[in-house]
Amino acid sequence: xxxxxxxxxxxxxxxxxxxxxxxxxxxxxxxxxxxxxxxxxxxxxxxxxxxxxxxxxxxxxxxxxxxxxxxxxxxxxxxxxxxxxxxxxxxxxxxxxxxxxxxxxxxxxxxxxxxxxxxxxxxxxxxxxxxxxxxxxxxxxxxxxxxxxxxxxxxxxxxxxxxxxxxxxxxxxxxxxxxxxxxxxxxxxxxxxxxxxxxxxxxxxxxxxxxxxxxxxxxxxxxxxxxxxxxxxxxxxxxxxxxxxxxxxxxxxxxxx
Amino acid sequence: xxxxxxxxxxxxxxxxxxxxxxxxxxxxxxxxxxxxxxxxxxxxxxxxxxxxxxxxxxxxxxxxxxxxxxxxxxxxxxxxxxxxxxxxxxxxxxxxxxxxxxxxxxxxxxxxxxxxxxxxxxxxxxxxxxxxxxxxxxxxxxxxxxxxxxxxxxxxxxxxxxxxxxxxxxxxxxxxxxxxxxxxxxxxxxxxxxxxxxxxxxxxxxxxxxxxxxxxxxxxxxxxxxxxxxxxxxxxxxxxxxxxxxxxxxxxxxxxxxxxxxxxxxxxxxxxxxxxxxxxxxxxxxxxxxxxxxxxxxxxxxxxxxxxxxxxxxxxxxxxxxxxxxxxxxxxxxxxxxxxxxxxxxxxxxxxxxxxxxxxxxxxxxxxxxxxxxxxxxxxxxxxxxxxxxxxxx
Numbered sequence: 001x002x003x004x005x006x007x008x009x010x011x012x013x014x015x016x017x018x019x020x021x022x023x024x025x026x027x028x029x030x031x032x033x034x035x036x037x038x039x040x041x042x043x044x045x046x047x048x049x050x051x052x053x054x055x056x057x058x059x060x061x062x063x064x065x066x067x068x069x070x071x072x073x074x075x076x077x078x079x080x081x082x083x084x085x086x087x088x089x090x091x092x093x094x095x096x097x098x099x100x101x102x103x104x105x106x107x108x109x110x111x112x113x114x115x116x117x118x119x120x121x122x123x124x125x126x127x128x129x130x131x132x133x134x135x136x137x138x139x140x141x142x143x144x145x146x147x148x149x150x151x152x153x154x155x156x157x158x159x160x161x162x163x164x165x166x167x168x169x170x171x172x173x174x175x176x177x178x179x180x181x182x183x184x185x186x187x188x189x190x191x192x193x194x195x196x197x198x199x200x201x202x203x204x205x206x207x208x209x210x211x212x213x214x215x216x217x218x219x220x221x222x223x224x225x226x227x228x229x230x231x232x233x234x235x236x237x238x239x240x241x242x243x244x245x246x247x248x249x250x251x252x253x254x255x256x257x
Numbered sequence: 258x259x260x261x262x263x264x265x266x267x268x269x270x271x272x273x274x275x276x277x278x279x280x281x282x283x284x285x286x287x288x289x290x291x292x293x294x295x296x297x298x299x300x301x302x303x304x305x306x307x308x309x310x311x312x313x314x315x316x317x318x319x320x321x322x323x324x325x326x327x328x329x330x331x332x333x334x335x336x337x338x339x340x341x342x343x344x345x346x347x348x349x350x351x352x353x354x355x356x357x358x359x360x361x362x363x364x365x366x367x368x369x370x371x372x373x374x375x376x377x378x379x380x381x382x383x384x385x386x387x388x389x390x391x392x393x394x395x396x397x398x399x400x401x402x403x404x405x406x407x408x409x410x411x412x413x414x415x416x417x418x419x420x421x422x423x424x425x426x427x428x429x430x431x432x433x434x435x436x437x438x439x440x441x442x443x444x445x446x447x448x449x450x451x452x453x454x455x456x457x458x459x460x461x462x463x464x465x466x467x468x469x470x471x472x473x474x475x476x477x478x479x480x481x482x483x484x485x486x487x488x489x490x491x492x493x494x495x496x497x498x499x500x501x502x503x504x505x506x507x508x509x510x511x512x513x514x515x516x517x518x519x520x521x522x523x524x525x526x527x528x529x530x531x532x533x534x535x536x537x538x539x540x541x542x543x544x545x546x547x548x549x550x551x552x553x554x555x556x557x558x559x560x561x562x563x564x565x566x567x568x569x570x571x572x573x574x575x576x577x578x579x580x581x582x583x584x585x586x587x588x589x590x591x592x593x594x595x596x597x598x599x600x601x602x603x604x605x606x607x608x609x610x611x612x613x614x615x616x617x618x619x620x621x622x623x624x625x626x627x628x629x630x631x632x633x634x635x636x637x638x639x640x641x642x643x644x645x646x647x648x649x650x651x
Contacts, residue, residue, distance in 0.1 A: 050548040051423075051534065053272070053426050053535075054272045054430075060416060098532045098534050098541070098543070098547040098549070099546060099547040099548070101531075101532060101538075102530070102532055102543060102545065102547030123272050123273075124270045124272060124533075125270060126270075126272070126273050126276045128260070129268055129270055148273060149273045149274040150274075151273075151274050151275075151277050151278070151436060151437075152276070155276065155277065173433060173434055174274075174430070175433060
């Protein structure tokens with residue numbers, strides 16, 4: 001059984017996201033290790049991009065900080081290799097198609113495998129374009145995560161049928177960012193996925209509080225939280241570690257309940 | 258490979274949230290583009306509101322001065338709202354209305370596309386919001402006020418480099434927030450399929466008219482077509498009808514800024530590499546990690562790090578040529594055409610005029626060049642004055 005499947009088999013998963021290199025790769029390395037320690041079941045690491053069109057202002061700013069600090073794809077792979085010496089926490093890379101394409105799709109997947117990456121999430125590669133990545137993902141044992149959204153409708157079953165790892169269920173319209181209310185059609189989206197495939201479904205976009213996380217975990221297999229974590233990193237900078245750890249612990253508890 | 262390809266270029270690299278919207282748009286476009294009633298309504302708008310056909314003007318003084326090929330100007334600057342942008346906008350807003358959308362959004366660089374969109378939205382009773390980089394709202398302040406006069410809400414974009422690229426990012430983000438009642442009126446032959454094809458079709462009226470007009474006036478095809486290229490819609494609008502006519506050279510003029518050997522330019526073909534961004538595979542100015550480069554041009558409309566996928570393909574096929582024109586050359590051509598022909602071109606179009614100044618003298622007197630004068634220069638007067646060290650206030 002691969003690591004992602006195993007993770008979801010062990011119970012409801014809490015999946016935090018951070019932008020690699022924000023505020024520095026040294027802190028990123030510590031964040032990954034300590035978030036895993038605090039209960040994160042899978043960690044989503046963002047490779048910063050100059051123009052992250054699917055992100056709200058919080059992650060846009062994190063990407064800008066990481067790039068200004070000199071973060072590159074190669075340095076991120078080196079950081080992940082260091083993490084892998086001490087931790088086997090499942091890791092997914094989240095980035096846009098251009099950083100992968102320009103780096104070289106095959107080289108990117110080779111280096112991902114060598115670094116110990118389990119999955120990639122590429123928000124600007126929809127179902128129709130996935131053939132450009134999939135052969136290389138398959139060749140090097142990296143799972144390509146599919147996303148479904150409230151506008152996917154008839155596409156949900158088509159996407160789910162070919163999904164691997166887990167399905168990333170986008171809770172609401174728009175870009176990433178904390179929201180007061182999460183759309184209530186996620187439950188229906190997940191039901192449609194499960195009709196065609198027995199695959200874990202994790203909900204992301206807009207989730208911030210333990211209450212929201214607990215509510216999502218009632219029907220989802222996992223809860224993904226990005227902007228709320230990144231906001232703590234933004235607020236405390238290099239001193240963010242204890243604050244992030246405390247937040248992850250609280251969220252994990254809410255999801256597990 | 259997915260839909261909407263020009264060779265290896267194009268495609269639909271967009272978030273899942275937008276996929277049903279672009280599919281619906283594609284279906285609606287295919288349904289209406291050959292629909293007799295839709296075509297008649299668009300044609301009526303193009304003529305009686307947009308002012309088509311635009312003139313093909315023989316620039317006799319410029320021809321004599323350069324002492325080479327005969328120069329014709331395709332006067333898109335005379336269209337309503339002052340540029341070629343209205344051709345595409347009337348088509349898209351009419352289509353959006355047929356699709357039952359009640360609201361349109363658009364990015365703008367120089368403000369020409371924003372003004373055109375706000376105009377069509379006013380005419381057809383649609384809600385309208387425009388996204389424009391802060392650097393551009395500063396250098397094109399008059400156009401901001403113009404859009405507001407037309408009833409549009411203008412959002413100043415302060416993310417990234419605060420220019421056209423960031424305005425596109427922000428408009429895409431807004432479209433994912435409110436995709437159900439909103440149509441994104443993309444302003445160039447770029448973005449995900451079907452935009453590059455649809456916008457080219459709406460703009461190709463430029464070339465169809467030009468071909469007919471030059472055959473009437475000269476009885477023969479031109480030897481070269483010259484147009485400025487940012488995303489590339491006015492160039493493709495002129496070129497498309499002539500692609501099969503192998504004797505006609507197609508020349509796109511990119512923004513060379515302070516020079517293609519400096520990092521202050523927006524010459525995608527000269528300095529870019531193949532990448533995937535803003536929904537399409539094409540050429541982009543970027544670093545080796547795929548981070549999009551900050552680009553620069555005196556012209557807000559050409560200040561974009563990519564180019565439409567159909568141009569990328571024409572470039573690779575060797576069917577079209579792309580040259581870089583610097584700020585200095587463009588400003589000089591802006592002044593040259595104003596003094597010589599009494600026509601003030603948009604600073605974007607002045608890039609094409611500047612290249613013709615080099616090209617025409619190298620050609621024989623019986624040869625013909627058609628230049629796309631894609632927009633008028635009123636909006637640029639204050640910026641050019643500043644470039645020349647004269648502070649004037651609008």
